Amino acid sequence: MNTGILVLGHGSSLPHNRELIEKIAEMIADHGNVVVRTAYLNMEKPTLEEGLANFDGTGVDKIVALPIFLAHGVHTLEDIPRELNLDNDLKGSTKVDGKTVDIVYAAPFGADPVIADLAYQRAEEALAR
Template identity: 35%
Template sequence: MKTGIILISHGSKLSSGNDGLFKVADMLRAMNRWDLVEAAFLQLAEPGFDEVVKKTVETGVDRIVVVPLLLFKGNHVYKDIPEMLENEKAKYPQVEFVYANNIGADERIALIAADRIHEVLIEKQYGSKQRLEQPQAIVDESFEIIDNLVDLES
């Protein structure tokens, strides 16, 4: 069975706000686990959901898995996307449509949040975190801290 994946997100008027969805689609494509991975937006950006479904169906898929990349359940997850799915099912009865869960409250999200907190606190404490990504910079920073501690004890 040939399966296509459609990631769907809200969309933004700012193109930079939409880049993340395309990057996630690229990451999933790189896994080589599905026949096709596409990105679509609910509003404010292109491509729209119906356009991406049409394109995906034209590749000959038998099944489309729709994955809402929305953090929490709201109108889009409960109402808008299911209504859009019903419209697409009527247009393409030969294709099985599967609606995946949204991201939701997941321990992996908490871990990402913890990483972001750690990053910003390191950056605030030491200045640019880019310095700390270089091994020699880490050594230099360590000696600077030790020197400051020795000066305090003198």
């Protein structure tokens, strides 16, 4: 299997969200065995449609749409599914090199303990400054 991961960012008028998304995409690519592309909902390129098109030539036969969001909200539950034409089960498909490939939609991070631990670490760092 040749899996693609479309790393989805919020987008921003400032550079920090793009830097975050590009670094996360690099670190995911370092896991190996996946083809990684990025896309943004707002204010940045590539758009989601353009991001999907960037899998052309990669031979992927499945794409995971991976929202880099902390929690579900209007962006993850309405905007992204609409732009990716996902069905009610949050599944969809697209054409890569003329072939139909499935899109599966990953969950946002949620209140995972590693998120809480990282938040606590950021608080400790602020106190140490």
